[in-house]
Amino acid sequence: xxxxxxxxxxxxxxxxxxxxxxxxxxxxxxxxxxxxxxxxxxxxxxxxxxxxxxxxxxxxxxxxxxxxxxxxxxxxxxxxxxxxxxxxxxxxxxxxxxxxxxxxxxxxxxxxxxxxxxxxxxxxxxxxxxxxxxxxxxxxxxxxxxxxxxxxxxxxxxxxxxxxxxxxxxxxxxxxxxxxxxxxxxxxxxxxxxxxxxxxxxxxxxxxxxxxxxxxxxxxxxxxxxxxxxxxxxxxxxxxxxxxxxxxxxxxxxxxxxxxxxxxxxxx
Amino acid sequence: xxxxxxxxxxxxxxxxxxxxxxxxxxxxxxxxxxxxxxxxxxxxxxxxxxxxxxxxxxxxxxxxxxxxxxxxxxxxxxxxxxx
Numbered sequence: 001x002x003x004x005x006x007x008x009x010x011x012x013x014x015x016x017x018x019x020x021x022x023x024x025x026x027x028x029x030x031x032x033x034x035x036x037x038x039x040x041x042x043x044x045x046x047x048x049x050x051x052x053x054x055x056x057x058x059x060x061x062x063x064x065x066x067x068x069x070x071x072x073x074x075x076x077x078x079x080x081x082x083x084x085x086x087x088x089x090x091x092x093x094x095x096x097x098x099x100x101x102x103x104x105x106x107x108x109x110x111x112x113x114x115x116x117x118x119x120x121x122x123x124x125x126x127x128x129x130x131x132x133x134x135x136x137x138x139x140x141x142x143x144x145x146x147x148x149x150x151x152x153x154x155x156x157x158x159x160x161x162x163x164x165x166x167x168x169x170x171x172x173x174x175x176x177x178x179x180x181x182x183x184x185x186x187x188x189x190x191x192x193x194x195x196x197x198x199x200x201x202x203x204x205x206x207x208x209x210x211x212x213x214x215x216x217x218x219x220x221x222x223x224x225x226x227x228x229x230x231x232x233x234x235x236x237x238x239x240x241x242x243x244x245x246x247x248x249x250x251x252x253x254x255x256x257x258x259x260x261x262x263x264x265x266x267x268x
Numbered sequence: 269x270x271x272x273x274x275x276x277x278x279x280x281x282x283x284x285x286x287x288x289x290x291x292x293x294x295x296x297x298x299x300x301x302x303x304x305x306x307x308x309x310x311x312x313x314x315x316x317x318x319x320x321x322x323x324x325x326x327x328x329x330x331x332x333x334x335x336x337x338x339x340x341x342x343x344x345x346x347x348x349x350x351x
Contacts, residue, residue, distance in 0.1 A: 079284075082280070083284075083342075170324075170327055170331075171327055171330055171331045171334060172331075174299065174302060174303060174306070174324075174328055174331035175332075175338075178298050178302060178331060178335055181298045181302060182295040182297075182298045183291075183294075185294055185297075185298060186290070186291070186294040189294075234287075237283075237287060238287040241284060241287045242339075245339060248342060249338060249342055
């Protein structure tokens with residue numbers, strides 16, 4: 001049996017329950033191995049169904065769904081344009097997708113018998129890797145190959161800059177890899193820690209009523225659900241914000257400064 | 269696009285700063301760890317232990333510090349531009 005046992009306490013979800021009920025069988029092995037992929041698929045399906053359902057019935061006077069979606073997209077656009085400038089709107093779909101997926105995943109993890117895919121490093125690390133690849137792609141396309149290498153050497157402008165360039169190059173390359181790793185570890189750590197917290201308090205609640213021989217426990221984990229909700233929103237926001245900042249750091253300096261100044265005069 | 273000026277803009281800016289500040293511990297932690305793995309891999313490849321491990325641990329630490337500096341500079345620059 002290829003059951004994955006985690007080293008930390010966790011709340012059972014329907015896939016684990018189903019896998020344990022059908023074990024040992026190839027089906028239970030499949031469920032254990034593809035748990036996070038199944039949850040990711042469900043989340044993607046939920047987002048897609050909602051987006052398609054709302055965008056099919058777009059009206060001049062928006063309904064509840066359309067108004068919510070417009071508010072969300074406008075907020076995400078604000079985050080991106082406030083960091084990069086009006087040209088940063090090109091990156092709103094990418095950053096917005098990150099935010100919506102992480103946010104919905106985190107909310108989904110609070111539904112009983114469901115799980116957040118952000119509690120799996122195998123889901124979070126590829127998302128951060130996508131950010132890394134996208135940022136590098138922007139660096140190469142916006143700066144050109146030579147400009148990108150110049151950026152990796154610390155953008156030297158004088159003889160001293162060129163002398164320290166061989167030392168700056170590994171530092172810059174390391175820095176580029178530090179970003180996605182820090183992004184993924186922070187998100188994974190926060191969400192996983194939240195799950196562990198809920199599981200521990202659920203277990204304590206059950207233990208408290210054990211002498212009474214009742215099949216329920218005290219809901220002492222309840223306040224932490226709100227904490228988890230808050231953490232879920234904050235983490236989705238921080239992940240998107242940092243991704244936007246990393247994109248801004250890779251853009252050509254002149255373009256960014258010009259844009260940022262324009263934003264400053266507009267909103268000032 | 270919504271309005272990011274006034275009181276709402278100040279709150280938004282503060283939330284953004286807090287968001288950027290929360291990245292500091294993770295970046296500081298990941299830098300030397302990544303440096304250790306890179307240096308250790310090179311040392312095992314060329315049998316030069318511990319030179320590259322030590323070098324890359326320090327390089328990772330400096331790279332992490334530099335990333336934090338750039339991150340904060342970026343966030344503060346945005347606020348300066350808005351003033």
